[in-house]
Amino acid sequence: MFALFDPDDDFVVRRGRLPHWFQPGITYFITFRTTDSIPADLLRSWHLRRDDWFRRRDIDPRSSDWRAAFDERPELEREYHLVFSRPFMEYLDRGRGACPLSDTRLARLVAESLHHGDGTRYWLGAFVAMPNHVHVLVCLIGRTELAAQCRSWKKFSATAINRALGSRGRFWQSESFDHAVRSPEQFAYLQQYIAQNPKKARLAPGSYLHYQPR
Known part of the structure; x- marks a missing residue:
């Protein structure tokens, strides 16, 4: 059910502030966050440092094939995770x-x-709603488009939350982080990460919501 990224099949890379890889019918780990979860100046600094890190390793972060160049050098992945992904999370x-x-x-x-599109537009895996962000594992069905689905989740939930709070305005940061899952081991690791995230963040019971499908 939870198909993995196939580097030999067709895929599309789109870029905003973050790169987004799309291949139909595969599994993604997605993180989206509230608008005030990271100050804008800190985020700008993070992007500048990340782009400089790539350039110093002879990878153009603005190139459409930057990920292919990165994947050709697996020794960089652990360093990138330690320097950027882990501190961000x-x-x-x-x-x-x-x-x-x-x-x-x-x-x-x-x-x-x-849960709304589970079984029709995607297969829903584990997720956790943390106080200011959400992690979710999901496998898209058919031609369901990743960016459009993320926008749908955000629009639906933001409208409902603003209504509940009696407030207006943007609730979610517009761009999400997404990662195409590449191996069963990575899938298992991400499931565990989601399950353990509240404990790692030292959250009290009742201050988060975790879901694990049976």
Whole structure:
């Protein structure tokens, strides 16, 4: 059910502030966060340092084939994770911003949006709604498009949450982080990461919402 990325099949790379790889019908690990979870100046600094890191290793971060160049040098992956991915996720776990999803009433609205297309547009894997961000594993069905599906989750949940709070305005950061899952071992690791994230962030029971399909 949870198909993996096939480097020999066709795929598309799109780029905003982050690169996004799309291949129909495969499994993704997706993170989306609230607008105030990371200050804009800190995020800009992170992007500049990351781009400079790539350039110093003779990889053009603005090139459409930067990922292929990166994959050809597997020794860089661990370093990248330690220098960029891990600190980014650890910063989110510190719980900056208003952290509205620590209210499980609001976290359930996010869960409702994730469950809505399960079995029709995608197969829903594990997810956790942390106070200011969400991690989810999902396998797209057919031609379901990743970016469009992420927008749908955000729009549905933001509308419901703003209604519940009696507020207006943007709730989610517009761009999400997504990673095409490449191996069964990586899938198992990400499931474990999702399950252990609340404990790692030292969250009290009732301040997060974890789902693990049977």
